[in-house]
Amino acid sequence: xxxxxxxxxxxxxxxxxxxxxxxxxxxNGLQFENHGDVTKIGAAVDAGLVPFTLxxxxxxxxxIVHHGMFWNxxxxxxxxxxxxxxxxxxxxxxxxxxxxPLDCHPQIGNNAILARxxxxxxxxxxxxxxxxxxxxxAPAIEDRAHLRERLKGLFPETLICIEAGPQNTKRIGIxxxxxxxxxxELRERxxxxxxxxxxxxxxxxxxxxxxxNLYLGGHYATETFGVCALAEDxxxxxxxxxxxxxxxxxx
Numbered sequence: 001x002x003x004x005x006x007x008x009x010x011x012x013x014x015x016x017x018x019x020x021x022x023x024x025x026x027x028n029g030l031q032f033e034n035h036g037d038v039t040k041i042g043a044a045v046d047a048g049l050v051p052f053t054l055x056x057x058x059x060x061x062x063x064i065v066h067h068g069m070f071w072n073x074x075x076x077x078x079x080x081x082x083x084x085x086x087x088x089x090x091x092x093x094x095x096x097x098x099x100x101p102l103d104c105h106p107q108i109g110n111n112a113i114l115a116r117x118x119x120x121x122x123x124x125x126x127x128x129x130x131x132x133x134x135x136x137x138a139p140a141i142e143d144r145a146h147l148r149e150r151l152k153g154l155f156p157e158t159l160i161c162i163e164a165g166p167q168n169t170k171r172i173g174i175x176x177x178x179x180x181x182x183x184x185e186l187r188e189r190x191x192x193x194x195x196x197x198x199x200x201x202x203x204x205x206x207x208x209x210x211x212x213n214l215y216l217g218g219h220y221a222t223e224t225f226g227v228c229a230l231a232e233d234x235x236x237x238x239x240x241x242x243x244x245x246x247x248x249x250x251x
């Protein structure tokens with residue numbers, strides 16, 4: 001057992017929460033507190049009713065999420081919003097959200113972990129938001145066919161390949177989740193291959209026009225890495241168990 005206060009402080013420090021500004025409406029850090037003690041850590045991509053319910057069923061009382069409870073203007077606690085709060089109250093479940101801090105972190109961030117899993121060495125960043133880069137770049141280490149096979153191994157159910165660029169790739173960009181904001185910068189950064197979670201239909205044409213390779217692993221699937229890494233860090237630090245709550249989102 002560990003104190004909620006100590007775990008929150010550790011998460012804040014580990015993710016550099018106070019140093020990294022997030023999009024308007026997002027709120028990083030402790031979003032819902034429990035009675036004050038934690039016995040098991042959970043990780044989930046989304047702060048939804050189903051992840052909350054599954055976490056409660058598995059005895060989790062501190063849940064780390066990437067997409068937190070707060071994104072939109074204030075809403076009434078009715079319908080499903082009321083059910084979510086009731087689930088948290090009834091099961092003494094604390095919720096900790098970490099969005100951009102878990103995208104751009106150099107060790108436990110989604111981009112950095114995905115790059116390591118692909119055997120890539122990050123050498124820079126792009127897509128700057130409030131003084132911090134939220135995407136990474138790396139020199140290619142193999143041709144397009146080998147990269148595709150590595151990605152299929154990581155995202156067997158969700159990978160979409162749009163191969164309009166060179167077979168012999170030279171420079172790779174990575175932005176997990178939604179990659180739309182990176183598209184305007186690809187040419188100027190010399191990126192011929194871009195790995196992300198999701199894009200819009202229009203980007204098929206843009207890929208052809210820019211002659212770049214696009215690999216879409218799924219918004220959800222590409223953002224499972226950071227919450228799991230932070231949950232594992234917390235569990236090791238406080239000698240607790242942890243578990244990933246997989247909702248099987250195909251998007």
